[in-house]
Amino acid sequence: MNNDSSRPTLLGLSGWWKSSYSAGSAGCVEVNDSVKGYVGVRDSKLGENSPVLVFEPHEIKAFVLGAKNGEFDHLLT
Structure with missing residues (x-):
């Protein structure tokens, strides 16, 4: 990843999902690909505040x- 300030922030989007390997309420990462050409990754424990x-x-x-x-x-390990 570069430090390109022209990338969108992807804050406030709907459509986040996490892996089916993520156990229930345990923390995991969520991804969002709703903005063409970009993939957002955030901490599911923090949700909108991540x-x-x-x-x-x-x-x-x-x-x-x-x-x-x-x-x-x-x-x-």
Whole structure:
């Protein structure tokens, strides 16, 4: 992610969702792709009060592919 101030903030949007792997009320991250060309990520525990990290689709793709490849498995221990 770069520090591009031209990215939208994605604050106040509806349409946030979290993974089906997230257990009930446990905290997780939520994502939102309702603004074309951008993906927002926020802390579900904070909801509307959470800061939102904004990524472009190619950045999310690199992360997801890395996760599927096991590159972040060390974070699970």
